[in-house]
Amino acid sequence: MKLARDMWLTFQYEVRQLLSSPAVIAFTLLTPVTYLLLFTPFLKSVLGAPSYDAAFQIYVPSLFCSMGLFGGLFSGLTLLASMREGVVTRFRVTPMSRIGLVLGRELKPVVLCGIQAGVIAVLALALGLRLPPANFVLAMILLAITNLLGVSISYSLAITVPNETALANLINGMTQPLGLLAGVLVPLSVAPLWIKDIALWNPFAWATNAMRALFQGHLADQVVWEAAVILAGVCVLATALSARLFTRETV
Numbered sequence: 094m095k096l097a098r099d100m101w102l103t104f105q106y107e108v109r110q111l112l113s114s115p116a117v118i119a120f121t122l123l124t125p126v127t128y129l130l131l132f133t134p135f136l137k138s139v140l141g142a143p144s145y146d147a148a149f150q151i152y153v154p155s156l157f158c159s160m161g162l163f164g165g166l167f168s169g170l171t172l173l174a175s176m177r178e179g180v181v182t183r184f185r186v187t188p189m190s191r192i193g194l195v196l197g198r199e200l201k202p203v204v205l206c207g208i209q210a211g212v213i214a215v216l217a218l219a220l221g222l223r224l225p226p227a228n229f230v231l232a233m234i235l236l237a238i239t240n241l242l243g244v245s246i247s248y249s250l251a252i253t254v255p256n257e258t259a260l261a262n263l264i265n266g267m268t269q270p271l272g273l274l275a276g277v278l279v280p281l282s283v284a285p286l287w288i289k290d291i292a293l294w295n296p297f298a299w300a301t302n303a304m305r306a307l308f309q310g311h312l313a314d315q316v317v318w319e320a321a322v323i324l325a326g327v328c329v330l331a332t333a334l335s336a337r338l339f340t341r342e343t344v
Contacts, residue, residue, distance in 0.1 A: 095190060095193070096190050096192060096193045097193075098193070099189045099190040099192075099193025099194065099197065100193040100196045100197040100200075101197065102189070102193075102197065103184070103189070103193060103194050103196075103197025103198055104197040104198075104200045104201065106197075107197065107198055107200070107201035108201060108204055110201075111201055111204065111205060118205065118208060121164075121205065121209060122209055122212055122213075125156055125159070125160055125209055125213050126212075126213070126216065128156060128159075129152075129153070129156060129213055129216060129217060132152065132278075133145070133148050133149060133152050134148075136148055136151060136152050136279075139279075144221070145220060145221040145222075146221045146222055146223050149217045149220070149221065149222040149308075150222070150224075150305070150308045150309045151280060151305060151308075153213065153214070153217050153222060153308060154232065154301060154304035154305040154307070154308045155275075155276060155277045155278065155280070155301055155305070156213060156277070157210055157213070157232065157236050157304055158236070158239060158275055158277050158297055158300050158301040158304060159272060159275075159277040160206050160209050160210060160213075160236075160240070161206055161236050161239035161240035161242075161243060161297075161300065162239065162243050162268065162271060162272055162275065162277065162297050163243075163268055163272070164202055164205065164206050164209070164240060164243065165202060165206070165239070165240045165241070165242065165243020165244040165245075165246070165247060166243045166244075166246060166247045166264050166267065166268055166271075167247065167264055167268075168199075168202040168243070168244045168247045168248070169244075169247030169248050169250055169251030169260055169264070170247075170251070170257060170260060170261060170264075172198065172247075172248055172251045172252075173251050173255060173256075173257050173260065174257070175198075176255070181194075191336075191339060191340040192336045192339075192340060194339075195248065195335060195336050195339040195340070196332070196336060198248075199241060199244045199245060199248060199332070199335070200241075202240060202244045203237050203240050203241050203244065206236065206237070206240040207233065207236070207237065210233060210236055214229065222308075224308055224310075225310060225312070227312065228307040228308065228310065228312055229307075231307055231312070231317070232304045232307045232308065235300055235303055235304055235307075235320065235321065235324065236300075236304070238300075238321075238324045238325060238328050239296075239297065239300040239324060241328055241332065242296065242297075242324065242327060242328040242331050242332075243297075244335075245328065245331035245332040245334065245335040246331050246335075247264065248335040248338075248339065249331070249334050249335045249338050250263060250264070252335075252338045252339060253338065271295060271297055272297075274288065274291060274292045274295045274297075274298055275292070275295055275297035275298040275300070275301045276292070276298060276301045276302070277297075277301060280305070281298060281301075281302070296323055296324055296327045299316070299319065299320035299323050299324060300320055300324055302316050302320065303316050303317045303319075303320030303321065
């Protein structure tokens with residue numbers, strides 16, 4: 094009970110900080126909105142999609158996974174900034190649970206990613222996307238798990254490599270191959286067989302494939318439920334690792 098309360102208190106603080114800077118939220122939307130408006134026509138032409146609805150069904154899930162992946166993995170930089178500014182230290186001297194402190198912080202990027210995805214979905218719907226509400230809700234749940242996975246990995250890396258320049262270089266080196274192997278730009282269906290085989294070991298690729306199936310109306314597809322199990326399992330492990338490292342670092 095105390096753990097849940099500490100998580101909630103930390104989460105409230107972080108969300109208030111986020112909502113107090115609406116310009117930051119707007120700035121984070123520039124890249125996904127630009128890709129939605131400018132990259133979708135290219136994808137429609139290359140893949141020969143019969144309509145923008147079909148093109149959005151392919152690309153919007155990729156964009157969702159991209160936001161979850163990149164937004165999650167770069168969140169460790171904000172953790173280092175908070176440590177440098179003494180924010181984490183001020184929380185540390187309170188009776189709050191160390192695990193509750195880190196888990197509450199990890200939920201803030203998930204909220205930001207959800208806001209981004211909601212705006213992108215509304216814009217895509219206005220431009221012609223058609224999507225069953227239940228499929229959208231499940232896609233958002235998968236996105237939240239995907240983003241939390243990225244955040245947990247990033248926090249573990251931030252604690253292990255507590256240098257912002259080194260961490261930024263490390264994350265930059267990770268995100269590009271992970272994104273390409275997740276099919277966030279070009280669907281893996283057009284990739285060579287050896288790339289598809291490697292992508293099977295990438296949990297973010299499962300997220301992209303599952304969300305794409307949902308956007309295409311295939312709620313009962315096997316990949317949806319396989320992805321849910323894989324993502325949930327890997328996310329639990331990554332979150333437990335980040336909490337353990339954070340607890341040991343701040344005792």
